Amino acid sequence: MKIAFFSTKPYDKEFFEKNKQTHELAFYDVSLNESSVRLAEGFDAICVFVNDIVNATILEKLAQLGIKLIALRCAGFNNVDFEVAKKLNISVVRVPAYSPHAVAEHAVSLIMTLNRKTHKAYNRVREGNFSLEKLIGFDLFQKTIGVIGTGKIGEAFAKIMLGFGCKVIAYDIFKNQNLIDLGVTYSSLDDVLSQSDIISLHCPLTDKTIHLIDNEALEKMKTGVMLINTSRGALIDTQAVVEALKNKKIGYLGLDVYEQESNIFFNDLSEEILIDDTLARLMTFPNVLITSHQGFLTEEALTQIAIITLNNISAFEEGKKSGNEV
Template sequence: MKIIVFSAHNFEKEYLLHYANEHIITFISGPLNSDTVTLAKGHDVVSVFTNDKVNKDVIDQLSDFGIKLIALRCAGFNNVDLSHAKSKGIPVTRVPEYSPQAIAEHTMAMILTLNRKTHKAYNRVRENNFNLDGLVGFDLYQKTIGVIGTGKIGKAFSKIALGFGCKVLAFDLSKDSELEELGVRYVEFDELLASSKIISLHIPLNNNTYHLINDSSISKMQNGVVFINTSRGGLVDTKALIKALKEKKVLAAGLDVYEEEENLFFDDHSMDVLQDDDLARLMTFPNTLITSHQAFLTHEALTNIAQTTFESINSIESQNFEYSI
């Protein structure tokens, strides 16, 4: 089968090629959108990533080109018009579980970095500055961490937090009995906001969760809260977070995702003038840590993404397809 891979990154190509077998792959570094969709003509399968736009117009053209499958190389699918794809008879697959541990571990890494300021200490020492002023943190032991969403990633992170001796509060529409047995306590959303020293998001982005973290929800958090988002940028109202950082309501923020990351993350813009005023403002805060959507970036995760993607493609080819979103 002929497969076109949009938003193809160097870090994933060797993994995809390893599982490609006899398939013919065309790598496109740019995203899939209304301007680039014509590149898919003559292919059987389109593979897309987090920030590709698979809207109604794109799907109509993919249908005209005879595309048999839209294969996402990620877990989230908020960038795909699923109902329209279904109406056109094009199945959509994703990678629902590539490495929950990868994202959970990155979440804890952000917490530890912000708290103990290891990124600042690293820069100081490289300049022969061994002063410790301004590097004071706090013990994680016995602190309360609020976990919003206890799916596979939230569950993995909760276990890590328990391992540090933290008290873990959780909010989810359904409770995980294993986590409860381990000591995680499920509470209402507002109680989690008010009682947690650290809050971490682990939920999908949809109409119900868009800007879940906003002026109102932030006002219910305790003063000096540490906030982490390794899920989806649209969960957070960026302007509200900036305001909370300026007012010192939020002690520190770790963001691996950003709601306007589409034309920024995954690419080198080091020679460009940053046009996004909100992101530029966020990066001025000394207590904010931003990574460019790299929480998933481990050998294990990339292996699972490539393997699962081609399992879906092979199922379509053999007419033994069983899974669709």
């Protein structure tokens, strides 16, 4: 099949070309939107990423261009209007799991960096400053870790934290028996929010989870709590979190995703003015660590993303089910 890839970076091209099978691939660095959708002309399918827009208007134009398949090279799918896609007979497939360890380990790296302030120590030493002032952290051992969402990534994260000797409590609609067997305790969302020293989000973004962390949720948390989000930006009401940082309800914030990250993350804006005032405000807090959606960025994950995405496309071409249909 002829496939047009949107929002591509050099690493996308490298790993997809390496595993492309018999497909014909074309890579565009622009994101999918009303202006760029015309680039899909002459292709059988398109491949998109987390910040590409696949709304009703885009889907209608894709249908007019003869596109029959949208392949998401990610697990999240909140950016696609599935009702419209179904009406237009456009199939949608995704990569439900690639390397859950990649994202889970990144969440742990945010925790460790925020806690032990290694990013600040690194910069100090590079400047010849060997002072230890303001670098005090805390032992993770025996701290209570709250995991919201215990799918594959949440499970991997919980297992790592158990290895640190932490007490792990969790909230999910579906309980993970593997974690229960390992000693993880499931509880209500309110209990997880109120009892945890560190809360890590690993749930999908749905109508029910948008702004899961809002003013009400923040009020239930311990003062000085550490909040980590490596899932989807809109799980957090960013304005509420800014206020919680200002009044010191949140003691540490680690974000690999951001509610308004589209057109910001994945781009080099170092020579431009940052027009997002909320993100700019977040970056002024000394206890906030932001990475630009890099949790998935490991060789193992990129390999699996490419292989699973291309296998999904091959299955569609052959009239088979891949098991990854949305």
